[in-house]
Amino acid sequence: MKLLSSALLLAAGVLAADKQRPSLQNALYKNTKAPVEARVADLLSRMTIEEKASQLLQGDIRNWMNETTGALNQTGLEWSTRYRGSSFYVGVAAPNEWIAKNIKIAQEYIQNKTYLGIPAFVQTEGLHGFLAFNATIFNSPIAIACAWDPALVQEMAAAIGKEARAMGVNQLFAPVADLARELRHGRVEEMYGEDGYLAGELALAYVKGVQAAGVSAMVKHFAAFGAAEQGLNTGPVHGGERELRTTYLPSYKRAIIDGGALSIMTAYHSYDGIPAVADAHLLTDILRDEWGYKYYTMTDAGASDRLCNDFRMCASNPVDKQAVVQYILPAGGDSEMGGGSYSFQEIPALVSRGKIDEKVVDRAVARVLRAKFELGLFDNPYTGLPAEEMNKVLNAPEHVALAKKLDEESIVLLENRDNLLPLRKDASIAVIGPMAHGFMNYGDYVIANSSTRGVTPLDGIRAAVGSSEKVTYAKGCERWSTSQAGFAEAIAAAESADVAVVVVGTWSRDQNELWQGLNATTGEHVDVNSLDLVGAQEPLVRAVVATGKPTVVVFSSGKPVTAPWISAHAAALVQQFYPSEQGGAALASVLFGDVNPSGKLAVGFPRSVGDLPVYYDHPNSGRPANPDAGMAYDNGTLVFGHQYVLGDPRPLYPFGYGLSYSSFVYSDVAVDKKTVGARDTVTVSVTVRNTSQRDGKEVVQVYVKDVIASVVVPNMQLKGFQKVLLKAGESKRVSVKINMQDLGVWNARMKYVVEPGEFMFLVGASSTDFRGNATVTLK
Numbered sequence: 001m002k003l004l005s006s007a008l009l010l011a012a013g014v015l016a017a018d019k020q021r022p023s024l025q026n027a028l029y030k031n032t033k034a035p036v037e038a039r040v041a042d043l044l045s046r047m048t049i050e051e052k053a054s055q056l057l058q059g060d061i062r063n064w065m066n067e068t069t070g071a072l073n074q075t076g077l078e079w080s081t082r083y084r085g086s087s088f089y090v091g092v093a094a095p096n097e098w099i100a101k102n103i104k105i106a107q108e109y110i111q112n113k114t115y116l117g118i119p120a121f122v123q124t125e126g127l128h129g130f131l132a133f134n135a136t137i138f139n140s141p142i143a144i145a146c147a148w149d150p151a152l153v154q155e156m157a158a159a160i161g162k163e164a165r166a167m168g169v170n171q172l173f174a175p176v177a178d179l180a181r182e183l184r185h186g187r188v189e190e191m192y193g194e195d196g197y198l199a200g201e202l203a204l205a206y207v208k209g210v211q212a213a214g215v216s217a218m219v220k221h222f223a224a225f226g227a228a229e230q231g232l233n234t235g236p237v238h239g240g241e242r243e244l245r246t247t248y249l250p251s252y253k254r255a256i257i258d259g260g261a262l263s264i265m266t267a268y269h270s271y272d273g274i275p276a277v278a279d280a281h282l283l284t285d286i287l288r289d290e291w292g293y294k295y296y297t298m299t300d301a302g303a304s305d306r307l308c309n310d311f312r313m314c315a316s317n318p319v320d321k322q323a324v325v326q327y328i329l330p331a332g333g334d335s336e337m338g339g340g341s342y343s344f345q346e347i348p349a350l351v352s353r354g355k356i357d358e359k360v361v362d363r364a365v366a367r368v369l370r371a372k373f374e375l376g377l378f379d380n381p382y383t384g385l386p387a388e389e390m391n392k393v394l395n396a397p398e399h400v401a402l403a404k405k406l407d408e409e410s411i412v413l414l415e416n417r418d419n420l421l422p423l424r425k426d427a428s429i430a431v432i433g434p435m436a437h438g439f440m441n442y443g444d445y446v447i448a449n450s451s452t453r454g455v456t457p458l459d460g461i462r463a464a465v466g467s468s469e470k471v472t473y474a475k476g477c478e479r480w481s482t483s484q485a486g487f488a489e490a491i492a493a494a495e496s497a498d499v500a501v502v503v504v505g506t507w508s509r510d511q512n513e514l515w516q517g518l519n520a521t522t523g524e525h526v527d528v529n530s531l532d533l534v535g536a537q538e539p540l541v542r543a544v545v546a547t548g549k550p551t552v553v554v555f556s557s558g559k560p561v562t563a564p565w566i567s568a569h570a571a572a573l574v575q576q577f578y579p580s581e582q583g584g585a586a587l588a589s590v591l592f593g594d595v596n597p598s599g600k601l602a603v604g605f606p607r608s609v610g611d612l613p614v615y616y617d618h619p620n621s622g623r624p625a626n627p628d629a630g631m632a633y634d635n636g637t638l639v640f641g642h643q644y645v646l647g648d649p650r651p652l653y654p655f656g657y658g659l660s661y662s663s664f665v666y667s668d669v670a671v672d673k674k675t676v677g678a679r680d681t682v683t684v685s686v687t688v689r690n691t692s693q694r695d696g697k698e699v700v701q702v703y704v705k706d707v708i709a710s711v712v713v714p715n716m717q718l719k720g721f722q723k724v725l726l727k728a729g730e731s732k733r734v735s736v737k738i739n740m741q742d743l744g745v746w747n748a749r750m751k752y753v754v755e756p757g758e759f760m761f762l763v764g765a766s767s768t769d770f771r772g773n774a775t776v777t778l779k
């Protein structure tokens, strides 16, 4: 009875032309027990070319939901479903109830009123929180990476997935597996640091967490995005195939293949002259033929148009849409995001004119459908909860607690002279600086107006000491201004306190403000040619330090700041990359020692922008171990060197660096075998002892040197790490397993080979602080 009535409903709703089509009552693709491949083939065999093209185009909820009133436009819904039915984007600044309701309406419309009933991917952003009002905001990826804790990232992604699913969203544009190897680029904050191994482990953890919550990850930006010429967003990336394979691809592969990610976003840039959106070598030879990837890729917003408008590979104005499709689809790019000309609408015309083989279209559609079946969309198209329940999931107390914990684990202690930190809670404290209060200094990819919601450093410090009289606040200067008009107040505050905490750094903008073009110093399309503090911020720090009061400087930023004077003169220096909504509380935990800092830098800090790049894994023959460094002293004295004449090419704070309130002693580095085969696993172990009076966490890092290789390889590479908690006085044997198979090189014939010879395992507390080593010989 029930079956019959829904079949009738369906028949009543479908388009007139569809009434002539065969009944789908016993269609194999509708059988939830049939194998995915059989369901894909069956469904594909029933689709018209128009329906296929629609599965390769992204729609947008604004096609049927009025953003300012929430009103439904039924015509818009029908149109969007018919022509852009693959997915729809919902990352708009509208009330959650409207969005949830309009997602539900769309998925139900698709089920009730379209002949095939192919549910849509519902998409938004999720880099460090589900992009919706009231959703939990975690700290930015560059911060998260400094926690060196994949398990926490997996928990975070599960929480983000749960919040998204509660609103009916089933696909997130995350994680980012790009590497932060060009620090001028505005999007450094969106990445898990400079190293492919660390970034790969964290991107993998994200995929596992979010997909276990029933939400598809879309790994981006495939591939080698982030190291653009001049640091300018979307600019060309230079490199050859060996660098691509050695340095850039591993983090994507870890997330995509080992994580089983259901989708991939291709990148905006060109690599060695080939745009990533239409790179057959990357998207077909490597991704499909070598890696065996079965799901689909989508272009980034507006990226397909760049083939004509920017890369000049086809006529622009108007964009030659047919050429765009002919570049992308045969190369292995499967679907097109909005934000441009929607060239993929030309697919039916191209097929009917014989300009594109329908088999190429089928291949792309099958990949999209496979991902939809695999996620369970056909069996459960709408996952949203009623408003009341949804509101309990968004910003649930356990998600907020997790945001605080992750933030605490991410904070990096850079300097701590005379053990000024941790601070006593009964001290009187002057909190100073434009990033200390008044707004939340979030990274990009947060919803409109987010900066009004969260715990600022001042709030966090006040709450921690439990009394507001002992804590004074002076802004000192505006972040965007050179005016020193507020300095007198800041100096007076410092002079009348026991200690000053000055919070300065960079700033980004929320999704609405960013694209309005408001001033910022980091974020998507906000690139810099200097990493120095902007405006009056460094003079403010100098003025406070000059009072003679012990001064704790906190960098609240989305990328490394270059301020060697501050490093040398602040009593303590703390790096908090863009925070979570609990940022001020997390900072206070560390400042007062309720939490012992355990973050380690995921990105090296140069002394000056001219030193870039300063990543630790430079190829052999790069940066000398003991350069003849020069120096221009503050007092005017010049000391001439040669690398550089007046500078030092080594990072001021290297990758993996970070202090603790505890001290750790490493001993007895050993390997479980001295002679190995290419398929062996080596266990590297070390004893780490906490020699302090405080419990603390240490990130034990294992780097590998391929002592003699047949080509130029990185001087060393991180291949394993473990974060361990050691109680005061406790000692633990820490073991890290490394597969010899992962220590290969791309040889002169571009074959991956694990070459015989010696491999040295360096164990230590950063990429320059080794506490022991052991060598194995591969026969």
Ligand SMILES: *[C@@H]1O[C@H](CO)[C@@H](O)[C@H](O)[C@H]1NC(C)=O
Pocket (backbone or CB within 6 Å): 066, 067, 068, 069
């Ligand atoms: C949304 O509704 C408002 C008020 O009716 C109207 O002025 C506006 O044009 C609508 N927006 C769109 C995109 O239709």
Ligand SMILES: *[C@@H]1O[C@H](CO)[C@@H](O)[C@H](O)[C@H]1NC(C)=O
Pocket (backbone or CB within 6 Å): 063, 073, 074, 075, 076, 077, 079
């Ligand atoms: C509804 O959508 C249709 C199709 O996109 C569009 O032509 C029409 O202007 C929209 N109506 C309103 C009121 O927004």
Ligand SMILES: *[C@@H]1O[C@H](CO)[C@@H](O)[C@H](O)[C@H]1NC(C)=O
Pocket (backbone or CB within 6 Å): 094, 095, 096, 097, 133, 134
């Ligand atoms: C966010 O939560 C607050 C308080 O719980 C509520 O008043 C507000 O309506 C929510 N905002 C949205 C956009 O759902």
Ligand SMILES: *[C@@H]1O[C@H](CO)[C@@H](O)[C@H](O)[C@H]1NC(C)=O
Pocket (backbone or CB within 6 Å): 006, 009, 105, 108, 109, 112
């Ligand atoms: C779809 O059908 C279900 C019942 O089968 C009904 O409850 C729902 O309102 C319908 N939705 C739309 C948008 O037609």
Ligand SMILES: *[C@@H]1O[C@H](CO)[C@@H](O)[C@H](O)[C@H]1NC(C)=O
Pocket (backbone or CB within 6 Å): 093, 448, 449, 512
């Ligand atoms: C942001 O907040 C301002 C001030 O409360 C308000 O006028 C504006 O509509 C909000 N913007 C969005 C997109 O919600």
Ligand SMILES: *[C@@H]1O[C@H](CO)[C@@H](O)[C@H](O)[C@H]1NC(C)=O
Pocket (backbone or CB within 6 Å): 480, 481, 518, 519
């Ligand atoms: C920067 O943007 C803010 C708004 O967020 C504005 O008040 C301020 O005047 C701007 N400053 C400059 C120098 O552009």
Ligand SMILES: *[C@@H]1O[C@H](CO)[C@@H](O)[C@H](O)[C@H]1NC(C)=O
Pocket (backbone or CB within 6 Å): 633, 635, 636, 637
């Ligand atoms: C300037 O400072 C440097 C480093 O502290 C010191 O070696 C040098 O003597 C100083 N020069 C003068 C003129 O004070």
Ligand SMILES: *[C@@H]1O[C@H](CO)[C@@H](O)[C@H](O)[C@H]1NC(C)=O
Pocket (backbone or CB within 6 Å): 762, 770, 772, 773
């Ligand atoms: C490896 O350990 C030996 C002995 O402890 C030490 O002399 C050597 O400098 C270490 N090598 C490196 C590269 O750290």
Ligand SMILES: CC(=O)N[C@H]1CO[C@H](CO)[C@@H](O)[C@@H]1O
Pocket (backbone or CB within 6 Å): 690, 691, 692, 693, 694, 728, 729, 730
């Ligand atoms: C060997 C060593 O330094 N041990 C120290 C470990 O930490 C405890 C404090 O819990 C000290 O008492 C020990 O001296």
